[in-house]
Amino acid sequence: MLPLQQEISVDPQEYVPAIIDAAVTVVLFVVAFAVIYLLGKYFLTRTVETGLRQRGFDETLINLTVSLTVVFTAIVSVALAATVAGFGVVLSAFAVMGGALALAVGFAAQDVISNFVAGVFIIQDEPFTIGDWIEWDGNSGVVRDVQLRVTKLETFDNELVTVPNSDLASAAVVNNVANDKRRVSVGFGIGYDDDITQAREAIVSEGANVDGVLDTPEPAAPVTELGDSAVVLSGRIWINPTESSYGAVRAEFLEAVKERFDAEGIDMPYNNTELSGNIGVTNTDELEGEREVPEPSA
Structure with missing residues (x-):
């Protein structure tokens, strides 16, 4: 009769070499990663930051690029440390899986990447x-x-x-505020019987008195259109858009010219259409005869 249990002998000495090899590999990986990462981070970030600053890049873009450089350095350090420590098989599997993951994320985040790249150019080009x-x-x-x-x-x-x-x-x-001067243009229509010179003087005078209007270039009011119902003069004044509000200056200009026109009797006509010609009515007797109603027969 065979015994139900047999004594199994375990020799701890058999596992000592494997444990030592694993420990050495891990220590080698950690040391290699630390050395490569610290040296790479120190030299790469300083080189990138100095180069961008010398070329006058925006501070936001510099900080972003430095951060991406640190991430890139960490990834490269992991790969090199794994190679030095002998993790070649693991590293190959990680590379294949990382490539597939990057491809999937790239397709899913096309809009995000597009907006990100556009943001970089906006920050840089200003x-x-x-x-x-x-x-x-x-x-x-x-x-x-x-x-x-x-x-x-x-x-x-x-x-x-x-x-x-x-x-x-x-x-x-x-x-609208990129330059230090901007023109404010307003069209004023006057009647065909009104004096263009008088209207121009009124527009130029009132435009020069508006707060925030620059002396140079001087206000002007050339005739720009002969409309169906009015002669249009373009009132033109110039402002510094960083110091004066475009909307406020335009509104004040409009109101001032309208009051000046009313005071001097200059017409600002509405759009209207004038019909010319004659209308005649003939054969009125026949029309009246047709309208007579016959008396009913007995």
Whole structure:
């Protein structure tokens, strides 16, 4: 009869070499990673930061690039340390899995990546900065914050608008306050019988008296159109958009010229259509005869 249990002998000495090899591998990996990462981070980040600053890049973009450099250094350090420690098989499997994951994330985050890249170009090229009044695709607003993915703007109705950076990067953006001078143009229509010189003097005089209007270039009011009902003079004044509000100056200009025209009797006609010719009525007797109703027969 065989015994139900047999004594199993375990010799701890058999596992000592494997444990020592594993410990040496782990220590080698940690030391190699620490050395490569610290040296790479020190030299790469300093090189990248110094190069970008010398070329005058924006501070936000510099900080972002330095952060990405640190992440890149860490990934490369893991790969090199694994190679030094002898993790070749694990490293190969990790590379295949990482490539597949990167491909899947890339397809899923196309819009995010597009907005991110557009944000980098907006920050670097500076087509607008915080506080600028811009217009794009029929929209307008004042820039309140420029981020790497979106730009936040405030409308004149005090509404917050968040716009993806890719939309602004691909659109024709008008920066209304980029230059130190901007023209305010308003069309004033006068009657064909009114004196153009008198109207021009009134527009130029009132425009020069509006607060915030620059002396150079001088206000002007050339005739720009001969309309169906009016002769149109374009009142033109210049302002510094960073010091004066375009909307406020335009409104004050309009009101001042309207009151001046009323005081001097200069007509500002509405759109109207004049019909000319004659209308005649003939054969009135026949028309009256047709309207007579015959008497009923007995």
